[in-house]
Amino acid sequence: xxxxxxxxxxxxxSKETVYDDFFQIEEAHLRHEQFDGTMSETVRRLSFERxxxxxxxxxxxxxQTVLMVEQFRYPTLKHGDGWIVEVIAGMLEPDEAPExxxxxxxxxxxxxxxxxxxxxxxxxxxxxxxxxxxFLFYGEVTDAQKIAQGGGSxxxxxxxxxxxxxxxxxxDALDAGRFQDAKTLxxxxxxxxxxxxx
Numbered sequence: 001x002x003x004x005x006x007x008x009x010x011x012x013x014s015k016e017t018v019y020d021d022f023f024q025i026e027e028a029h030l031r032h033e034q035f036d037g038t039m040s041e042t043v044r045r046l047s048f049e050r051x052x053x054x055x056x057x058x059x060x061x062x063x064q065t066v067l068m069v070e071q072f073r074y075p076t077l078k079h080g081d082g083w084i085v086e087v088i089a090g091m092l093e094p095d096e097a098p099e100x101x102x103x104x105x106x107x108x109x110x111x112x113x114x115x116x117x118x119x120x121x122x123x124x125x126x127x128x129x130x131x132x133x134x135f136l137f138y139g140e141v142t143d144a145q146k147i148a149q150g151g152g153s154x155x156x157x158x159x160x161x162x163x164x165x166x167x168x169x170x171x172d173a174l175d176a177g178r179f180q181d182a183k184t185l186x187x188x189x190x191x192x193x194x195x196x197x198x
Contacts, residue, residue: 005035007032007033007034007035007037008033009032009033009039010030010031010032010033011030011031011032011039012028012029012030013029013030013031013042014028014029015027015028015029017049018046022050023048023049023050024048024049024050025046025047025048025049026046026047026049027044027045027046028044028045028046028047029042029043029044029045030042030043030045031043046129047129047130047131048129048130048131048132049130049131049132050091050130050132051091051092051132052091052092052098052132052133052134052135053089053090053091053092053125053132053133053134053135054089054090054091054092054098054101054102054105054134054135054136054137055087055088055089055102055134055135055136055137055183055184055187056087056088056089056102056105056106056114056117056136056137056138056139056187057087057120057136057137057138057139057184057187057188057190057191058087058088058106058110058112058114058138058139058140058141059138059139059140059141059167059191059197060140060141060142060143060164061140061141061142061197062142062143063143063164063166064166064167064196064197065164065165065166065167066164066165066167066170066188066191067088067110067112067141067162067163067164068085068086068087068088068162068163068164068165068184069085069086069087069088069109069110069152069160069161069162069163070083070084070085070086070160070161070163071083071084071086071152071158071159071160071161072159076180080180084180084181085163085178085179085181085184086179086181086183086184087181087183087184087187088102088105088106088109088110089105089134089183090102090104090105090108090109092135098119098135098137099117099119099137102117102135102137103117106139107147107148107150108150108152108153108158109150109151109152109158109160109162110146110150110162111146111147111148111149111150111151111162112141112145112146112147112150113141113145113147114139114140114141114145115139115141115145116139116140117137117138117139118137118138118139119135119136119137120136120137120138120186120187120190121136121186121190122134122135122136123136123186125182125183134183136183136186136187136190138187138190138191140197150162167196170188171192174188174189174192
């Protein structure tokens with residue numbers, strides 16, 4: 001990747017929050033350096049601001065299962081029935097470390113207390129429209145690490161079904177295109193490339 005040739009200059013002429021609720025939308029008018037060295041005309045850009053998120057692919061190495069969750073996701077209702085199967089995930093609190101957050105989410109959603117976590121990747125979910133990044137982790141558990149029921153946080157209105165899917169079924173579902181969530185696809189492809197955990 002040719003970072004040394006990348007344009008660096010951005011002039012932000014104005015910036016304001018035009019929507020402020022559970023998430024925010026920021027509007028900016030800006031000019032940026034182009035690849036030929038000239039500055040662009042002023043352009044209007046919007047950024048969906050919802051903070052950063054965490055996700056974890058967790059494998060029960062004794063049972064050879066992948067811990068996943070199923071829950072209703074309203075935005076997916078436009079193209080399906082609204083319920084989606086995905087890896088464990090959550091949103092970072094202000095000034096919270098990603099690993100601290102994902103440990104909490106794993107316990108809340110699945111009831112497992114994970115020990116070691118491996119950072120897999122940090123990536124933008126949709127850089128053309130949102131600043132959100134996902135900090136993706138991998139962890140392994142055993143049956144003895146199940147210390148709570150899981151199912152999500154009732155005070156946050158979560159209704160989560162915990163799934164423990166055998167690895168062979170996960171690979172079949174992946175090949176059949178049954179997973180529709182980007183962070184889940186990234187995590188599973190990483191795991192398959194790495195090899196079956198033992």
